[in-house]
Amino acid sequence: MLYMDYAATAPMYDEVIGVMTEVMKSHFGNPSSLHKLGLEAEQLVSRSRETIANALCCDPNEIRFTSGGTESNNLAIRGAAYRYRSRGNHLITSSIEHASVYETFRKLEEEGFQVTYLPVDATGQIRLSDLEQALTNETILVSVMHVNNEVGRIQPIEAIGAMLRDRPKTLFHVDAVQAIGKLPVDPKRHGIDLMSFAAHKLRGPKGIGFLYCRRGVELQPLLFGGGQEEGLRSGTENVPAVVGMAKAVRMAVQEQPSFAAHTARLRSRLTEGIRQIPELLLNGSNRPEDTAPHIVHFSFPGMKSEVLVHALEQHGIYVSTRSACSSGAEKPSRVLSAMGADPAVAVSGIRLSYSLQQTEDDADRFCRVLKQLVEELKPAMAGKNERR
Numbered sequence: 001m002l003y004m005d006y007a008a009t010a011p012m013y014d015e016v017i018g019v020m021t022e023v024m025k026s027h028f029g030n031p032s033s034l035h036k037l038g039l040e041a042e043q044l045v046s047r048s049r050e051t052i053a054n055a056l057c058c059d060p061n062e063i064r065f066t067s068g069g070t071e072s073n074n075l076a077i078r079g080a081a082y083r084y085r086s087r088g089n090h091l092i093t094s095s096i097e098h099a100s101v102y103e104t105f106r107k108l109e110e111e112g113f114q115v116t117y118l119p120v121d122a123t124g125q126i127r128l129s130d131l132e133q134a135l136t137n138e139t140i141l142v143s144v145m146h147v148n149n150e151v152g153r154i155q156p157i158e159a160i161g162a163m164l165r166d167r168p169k170t171l172f173h174v175d176a177v178q179a180i181g182k183l184p185v186d187p188k189r190h191g192i193d194l195m196s197f198a199a200h201k202l203r204g205p206k207g208i209g210f211l212y213c214r215r216g217v218e219l220q221p222l223l224f225g226g227g228q229e230e231g232l233r234s235g236t237e238n239v240p241a242v243v244g245m246a247k248a249v250r251m252a253v254q255e256q257p258s259f260a261a262h263t264a265r266l267r268s269r270l271t272e273g274i275r276q277i278p279e280l281l282l283n284g285s286n287r288p289e290d291t292a293p294h295i296v297h298f299s300f301p302g303m304k305s306e307v308l309v310h311a312l313e314q315h316g317i318y319v320s321t322r323s324a325c326s327s328g329a330e331k332p333s334r335v336l337s338a339m340g341a342d343p344a345v346a347v348s349g350i351r352l353s354y355s356l357q358q359t360e361d362d363a364d365r366f367c368r369v370l371k372q373l374v375e376e377l378k379p380a381m382a383g384k385n386e387r388r
Contacts, residue, residue, distance in 0.1 A: 001316045001317075001318070002316060002317045002358070002362055002365065003318045003357075004318060004319050004352045004354050004358065005318050005319055005320045005351075005353055006201075006294060006354055007149060007152075007178060007294070007353035008353070010200065010202065010203045010355060011203065011357075012203055012205060012244070012248070013247070013251055015247060015251065016203065016204055016244045016247050016248050017244075019243055019244060019247050020205065020240040020243065020244040023240040023243050027040050027041055027044055028041075028239075029041040031044075031228075031236070032226065032236065041237075041239045044239055044243050045065075045239060045243075046060070048242045048243050048245070048246035049063050049065075049246075051247075051249065052210060052245070052250075054250075055249050055250055055253040056185060056186070056187060056195075057186055057189075058212060059215060061215065061230075062212055062214060062215055063210050063212060063213075064210060064211045064212075064213055064229045064230070064232050064233055065208070065209075065210050065229060065233065065237060065238075065242055066208075066209045066210060066211055066233060067207055067208065068199070068206070068207060068209040069098070069175070069177040069197065069198030069201075069209050070100040070198075071222070072196035072197060072198070072211040073098070073101050073173075073175055073196045074100065074104050074222060075211055075219060075221075075222050075232070076143070076173045076194040076195075076196055076211055076213075076219070077091075077101065077104045077108070077141065077143055077173060078108065078220070078222060079219030079221065079232075080140065080141050080194065080217070080219055081108055081113060081140065081141060082220040083218050083219050083220045084140045084141070084169070084171070085113075087138075087169045088136075088137065088139060088140045088169070089140075090113070090114045090115075090116070090138040090139045090140065091105060091108060091116070091139070091140065091141045091142075091143070092115070092131065092134050092135070092139060092141070092142045092143070093105050093116075093117060093118070093142070093143045093144065094117065094118045094126050094143075094145070094155070095118060095119055095120060095334075096124060096145075096148055096150070096153075096334070096338050097144075097145055097175065098149050098175055098177070100175075101145065102334075105117075105143070114138070116134045118130050118131060118134060118144075119338065120153075120338055120339055121339070122339055122340050123153060123284055123285035123290060124151050124153035124283075124335065124338075125153055125154075125155060125156070125285075126155060126156070128159055128160070128163065131160065135170070139167075139170050140169060140170060140171065141171050141173060142164060142170060142171070142172050143172075143175070144160055144174065145174065145175040145176075145177075145178075146174050146175065146176045146179035146185070147178040147179045147182065147183065147295075148335065149177070149178050150297060150333065150335040150336075150349070150351060151283050151291070151295065151297040151335060151336075151351075152292040152294070152295030152296070152297060153284055153290060153291055153292075154183070154290055154291060154292055157190050158190045160172065160191075161192055162191060164191060171193040171194060172192050172193050172194070173192075173193065173195070174192050175196045176195050176196060176197055177196060177197060177201055177209075178292065178295075180197055180201075180249070180253070181201075181202040181252030181253060181255070181256055182256065182259060182260065182263075182292050182293065182294050183256070183260070183292060184256065185253075187212050187214070188214075192212070192214070193214045193217050194211065194212065194213055194214070194217065195211070196209070196211055196212075197211070197212070199241070199244070199245035199249070202248050202249065202252040203251070203355075204244055204245045204248030204249070204252075205240075205241045205244045205245060205248075207241060208241035208242060213232070219232060221234070255356065258356065259293075259294070259355070259356055260293050262356055263293040263294045263355065263356075264288065264293040265360060266293075266354055266358060266359075266360065266362075267294075267295075267296055268288070269360050269363040269364065269367075270352060270367065271296060273363070273364070273367025273370070273371075274296070274298050274367065277370065277371050277374055279301075279374050280299065281298060281299045281301060281345060282297070282298050283297045283298060283299060283336060283339070283341070283345070283349060284297055284339075294354055294355065295351060295352070295353050297349060297352070298350055299341070299344075299346075299349050299350070300350070300374065300377075301344040301345050302344055302348065303377055304347060304348060305321035305348050305350055308373065308377070309321055311376075312369065312370070312373065315373075317366060317369060319351065319352055320350070320351045320353070321349060321350060331347065332347045333346045333347070333349050352366070
């Protein structure tokens with residue numbers, strides 16, 4: 001098996017599985033309980049918070065545990081929009097955000113907020129000039145992802161943070177789900193107020209994530225109840241998952257330099273092989289520094305992406321498209337469409353994502369199988385075009 005869908009989810013570190021198993025066996029108390037078992041669980045949660053804060057160079061009190069990236073994004077965006085609505089009614093995001101951000105802004109529009117969706121260039125990057133022109137005295141939140149989950153394009157987070165430093169009533173939120181462990185992440189240095197993370201993208205458990213919330217920023221909670229997480233996220237903490245996430249964050253951040261170097265070599269090998277197949281088109285920027293090293297995205301124009309995904313699966317190779325297979329309807333990628341891609345390109349995208357576990361031999365194997373499958377699928381594509 002060759003698994004190349006790490007941007008969707010990653011297999012857990014053995015060490016994470018081990019520590020979670022130990023916590024589930026021996027530390028099952030409720031962190032809110034006053035007895036010994038509860039205090040032990042609470043200490044594990046506190047130490048996990050400190051571990052994550054150390055990895056991000058921030059204060060432990062700025063880390064809030066959630067159920068994952070989607071909840072973190074919703075809590076940051078909706079929580080800020082409603083808490084600071086008295087300051088203004090205008091929000092800014094990009095046209096290529098993850099669905100948990102994009103659809104949240106769509107819902108806020110229905111609820112009366114004004115939202116500006118920044119366009120992107122052909123490589124998938126926003127233009128700082130567009131952001132500058134979009135800002136008004138009513139803007140209370142800007143939300144731009146660090147790394148696009150589909151094509152891997154890196155956004156100018158540091159420049160955006162610098163632009164917003166002189167606008168104290170405008171908060172800056174970043175979806176960093178695809179960035180942590182892959183790129184250096186430092187919310188304070190980059191002027192970020194809110195930053196979202198998910199554990200399962202960096203070889204931690206599913207169903208757990210966290211939100212960096214800068215000291216002094218207040219949010220309206222989404223959940224109400226026992227007042228956990230300083231009243232921001234009520235509910236009994238998932239102690240094994242919190243501990244497992246902290247372990248994964250620490251390991252992934254420590255590995256980040258070697259991860260970047262290794263995956264950059266894989267990306268070079270993969271893109272070279274894809275360029276040698278004339279029927280395929282690489283999406284995004286041609287400059288390696290513009291794209292996260294762990295993602296390569298290409299299209300096979302004229303062929304639905306699901307067809308190639310399943311053809312590769314028959315060879316034991318697992319990759320991804322923008323979404324799970326549907327009823328066969330050809331729905332172009334919102335991200336590729338925003339980048340100006342032709343519909344035939346936008347409907348045929350394939351995402352490769354990989355980690356330290358893959359080798360250059362794996363990359364070569366993938367390219368050999370891909371070339372073989374393209375040759376096999378071309379006649380079917382030509383026949384389909386003739387019938388049209």
